Amino acid sequence: MSVLLHGDAAFAGQGVVFETMHLSELPDYTTHGTIHIVVNNQIGFTTDPRFSRSSPYCTDVARVVNAPIFHVNADDPESVIHVCNMAAEWRGTFHKDVVIDLVCYRRNGHNEIDEPMFTQPLMYTKIRATKPCLEKYSDQLVQEGIVNEAEVKDVKDKYDKICEEAFERARQETHIKYKDWIDSPWSGFFEGKDPLKVNPTGVIEDTLVHIGKRISAPPPNAAEFKMHKGIERILKARMEMVESRITDWALGEAMAFGSLMKEGIHVRLSGQDVERGTFSHRHHVLHHQTVDKATYRPLCNLYPDQAPYTVCNSSLSEYGVLGFELGYSMTNPNALVIWEAQFGDFCNTAQCIIDQLLSSGQAKWVRQTGIVLYLPHGMEGQGPEHSSARLERFLQMSSDDPDYFPPESDDFAVRQLHDINWIVANCTTPGNLFHILRRQIALPFRKPLILMTPKSLLRHPEARSSFDEMVEGTEFMRIIPDKGPASENPSGVEKVIFCSGKVYFDILHAIKDKKLESKIALTRVEQVSIQHFLKCMHFDRYMFFKLTPFPFDLLKQECAKYSNASIIWCQEEHKNQGGWTYVEPRFETTLAGQRDIM
Incomplete structure (x- = not known):
């Protein structure tokens, strides 16, 4: 069962709530009913509701799908339980969204050290004169003769003891078990696997x-x-x-x-x-x-x-x-x-x-x-924003170090994939x-x-x-060296051009038109492969390599091959966009200051 917990200011203010509501009954996106629980503190940080929404209730956005909305006094626990049972029954019967609006307050402001009297003095004057919910409900049960004072104290003491014991145990822990923090730990997925072994991707x-x-x-x-x-x-x-x-x-x-x-x-x-x-x-x-x-x-x-x-x-x-x-x-x-x-x-x-x-x-x-x-x-003439997926942003958020050349080994590529936060291709x-x-x-x-x-x-x-x-024995290509005239006489190559995306074909045609195939080696930056450099030799006459994680090892080999050539990065995008700001420091690390890249 899908249960989402919201704050009142966020439920009214965040557009994703509206977007999610509109997904609720679409056949390929429905959860067959979500219970939305809004913890309504009646204030967003320091902003009064009169200045944070245009509708009377923070939950009015749910009316867009005619979801039933239950407003309930959170200081009345039995009413809250009653409303929760109704919501669960509604969801189970009709498989549609339902909203519970817990009308409550924050006793200490936005956090324990915040001073809410700065901005909401009248509200917090009333809150400080109000008994906490636990005391109110305890008093009610005692007055009704359901429990006595000793039983109330016993329950409180037991709970305090549980918390204190858990706190002491936590202080004795020496390491964190990630699986303890995961609600669905993919049982069996990681067991029995070599973390650096990738299954074949070719098929018959x-x-x-x-x-x-x-x-x-x-x-x-x-x-x-x-x-x-x-x-x-x-x-x-x-x-x-x-x-x-x-x-x-x-x-x-x-x-x-x-x-x-x-x-x-x-x-x-x-x-x-x-x-x-x-x-x-x-x-x-x-x-x-x-x-x-x-x-x-x-x-x-x-x-x-x-x-x-x-x-x-x-x-x-x-x-x-x-x-x-x-x-x-x-x-x-x-x-x-x-x-x-x-x-x-x-x-x-x-x-x-x-x-x-x-x-x-x-x-x-x-x-x-x-x-x-x-x-x-791809820059297709639709303006600088509508053409670009902002490749530079994704590269900027990649977690590999531009100044660190990882140790070279047979599992270099897959180890990079294992250590990176994501793959950009x-x-x-x-x-x-x-x-x-x-x-x-x-x-x-x-x-x-x-x-x-x-x-x-x-x-x-x-x-x-x-x-x-794509057949058996083939894999994703990380780098494909030039096998044309340039590769036959690498010492005579004047330029090695690295590029990414469709500009490759524009450069390729220009090289052919000017008959410079023996003078210029052209490379495509695609992504990373599990395949070793030498296994790629038979595929094509132009070189591929990946964006992130960066192929330090293969780039080093290719630059060494064309030792007399100048190294150029070419891209469609402006200089402060695309891959340039990502690849430049990594080229410098790979070349260790021995050659420049333009």
């Missing part, structure tokens, strides 16, 4: 082909199911890609989802317009063109014994929905939970969840989560997307993944991957 080609054909095929009852002509063309193009053993972004994503569901992993994709995809690339829900509510979901029909697939368009909410998905992801480590922003900058209105609960989740709240944030990013190939999504489940621990997703690259003819990059 037959699985890729099967998923590709299912996601590209019309509904089984195609004769009766009238599809949009545009969808027919999209499915036909997908089928051609499958037959050619090539994937684009949408197909690579579908194969990651489908292969996880085949292994029993529930996949949930949530956000604004995610069923079709903001950029009309996904189409995971096909709509009958003449029959209302008649739909077909290909990924729900891959295997008879597959895990569930949930894809759901959300309300136009970021703060509330991301908070919901974060909670969803923490209930079960064996589920891939993804929240997609309509555009990357939409995460701005969910920043409280990101800053307070996600980036610091493990350090502050002792909770792991493998939630994935899809944030469409900017993939530009469907193959890397496929592996990084599957790796979220393959890891022996859980870390949030912040994924800068493309817009124009969704249909870019060069942003494609072969099935060979």
Whole structure:
């Protein structure tokens, strides 16, 4: 049963309350009824209710969903219990939200050392002349003959003794057991696992082909199911890609989802317009063109014994929905939970969840989560804010030290993943997307993944991957060295350009147009891999490496390879945005002052 505890000022003032109320009866977000308990102190810190809300009651926001609201005197414990029983019965019978407004007060102001008489002198004059609730109720029971003074004292003394004994035991503790602070400790998830061993993410080609054909095929009852002509063309193009053993972004994503569901992993994709995809690339829900509510979901029909697939368009909410998905992801480590922003900058209105609960989740709240944030990013001419997912903010909140080069070892990459607070990636190939999504489940621990997703690259003819990059024996690519003319004569290379995102393709075309392939080595910054440098050699002629955690080891090798070249970082964004402020000090640490980066 979902029970939420609120303050009165927050219930009236925080927009997330309204957002959450609006989720309460949406099919893919409902909790089948939440009991909201408002501890109504009748004042927010020092602000009087007359200056903190426009409605008569702090609970009026709940009227938006016609939730019953019980206002009860908190100094009357029996009335409070009666109201709580009614609320539980309402929730159990109708599976809808209900609100309990505990009308009470703060005896000591905002905290024990606050002086509330500064701002509310009349109220606190009355409060100080009022007996505490415990004394009032004790006196009532004695007057009614239910208990006597000795019994009241006995109960108080027993409780004080319990508290004192617990306090003394706490002073004797020498270490903290994290599991004691976790309400759902994922029983059995961490047991028997090597914390630095990652399961393979590649799959057999037959699985890729099967998923590709299912996601590209019309509904089984195609004769009766009238599809949009545009969808027919999209499915036909997908089928051609499958037959050619090539994937684009949408197909690579579908194969990651489908292969996880085949292994029993529930996949949930949530956000604004995610069923079709903001950029009309996904189409995971096909709509009958003449029959209302008649739909077909290909990924729900891959295997008879597959895990569930949930894809759901959300309300136009970021703060509330991301908070919901974060909670969803923490209930079960064996589920891939993804929240997609309509555009990357939409995460701005969910920043409280990101800053307070996600980036610091493990350090502050002792909770792991493998939630994935899809944030469409790329300077596509829609202004400096609507184009950017604020990559720099996520990098700034990463917990790796720019001045520390970790000891090199065989498990360097996975150890970095284990120690970091979250993973930030900017993939530009469907193959890397496929592996990084599957790796979220393959890891022996859980870390949030912040994924800068493309817009124009969704249909870019060069942003494609072969099935060979996703089959058994392949993994997410951390770095791919140049295998073209530049790599054949590294001493003659004049520049090594590192970049991130779609600007890679612009630079690549410029290099080819000017016939500088032997003079310039071009690298893509994507994310981190479990794969060792030498295993990556056969894939491509351009180098990838990750954003965070930073690939100190592979960067060191690559710079040493092109010992005579100048090192350049290139990005679409302004100098105070994007990855520059993050990568510059880490380049300097890697190069140990021997070379400069521009």
